[in-house]
Amino acid sequence: MVFPWVILLQAAYYSVVMFLTIFLMAALLRGFLWPYFRVRTSFGKYILVKIRTPLRDYFKVGWVNEGFLIYKHKKDEVKMLSIPQERCFYKCMNVNWIDVDEALNSICVQSYNHVTGYDAVKYSDLLKRALMKPAVGDNKEKIILMLLIVLVVIGVFCGYMLFMQGKVLSVMHQQIPKILEGMKGLVTGGVV
Numbered sequence: 524m525v526f527p528w529v530i531l532l533q534a535a536y537y538s539v540v541m542f543l544t545i546f547l548m549a550a551l552l553r554g555f556l557w558p559y560f561r562v563r564t565s566f567g568k569y570i571l572v573k574i575r576t577p578l579r580d581y582f583k584v585g586w587v588n589e590g591f592l593i594y595k596h597k598k599d600e601v602k603m604l605s606i607p608q609e610r611c612f613y614k615c616m617n618v619n620w621i622d623v624d625e626a627l628n629s630i631c632v633q634s635y636n637h638v639t640g641y642d643a644v645k646y647s648d649l650l651k652r653a654l655m656k657p658a659v660g661d662n663k664e665k666i667i668l669m670l671l672i673v674l675v676v677i678g679v680f681c682g683y684m685l686f687m688q689g690k691v692l693s694v695m696h697q698q699i700p701k702i703l704e705g706m707k708g709l710v711t712g713g714v715v
Contacts, residue, residue, distance in 0.1 A: 558582045562618045570612070570619045577626060585621070592621060592630065603647055604630050 549556040561584050562571045572585040572594045585594030587606065596602045604623065609632040612619050622631035 553579070553581070555582050558584050559616070559618065563616075567619070570621055573620055573622050575622060575624050575631070592623075594623075602628075603650075604628070605646075606630065607632060609633070 545556075558571060559582070562569045568586065570585045570587065570592070572583045572592070574581050574583060574596075583594045583596070585592055587593070590606055592604045592606055594602055607630060611630050611632045612621050613633065614620070623629070624631055
């Protein structure tokens with residue numbers, strides 16, 4: 524007879540062996556396994572970016588947006604490279620790959636020539652500068668806005684004055700019969 528705790532112990536042993544195998548594969552593949560799993564499970568939304576350096580290659584997850592390859596180079600730094608007209612994507616292990624040369628900051632095409640004429644760092648700096656620059660408004664717009672504000676203030680003031688005038692008139696409307704009663708004797712001159 525097999526006790527339930529023996530089955531649980533066996534499952535724990537198998538899971539430990541399985542997790543050790545996966546982590547050993549991840550360590551031996553030097554950062555390839557987790558980006559590959561992420562791209563593989565995205566069903567075509569992401570692209571595996573192979574970044575070539577003079578010492579070693581490493582892998583990141585990237586995506587294509589409006590003709591640009593975008594990937595996170597480090598935790599906070601996002602790189603954006605222009606995708607050339609030549610074929611630069613290839614399929615390997617059922618995912619789309621692209622090669623990027625880190626030293627030249629460019630995308631490698633199939634013949635391993637680099638795309639030239641585009642400086643991604645300079646373009647990224649220009650984009651940041653354009654986004655952070657202070658907005659310079661037209662003087663005509665400022666004058667029209669100030670006139671609108673003044674007109675609104677005058678309108679509110681006139682509305683308040685009309686409202687107060689209406690209150691005074693309503694109070695006077697209530698007092699008119701009393702005033703006329705008091706003036707009855709004055710108008711007739713006291714002769715009845």
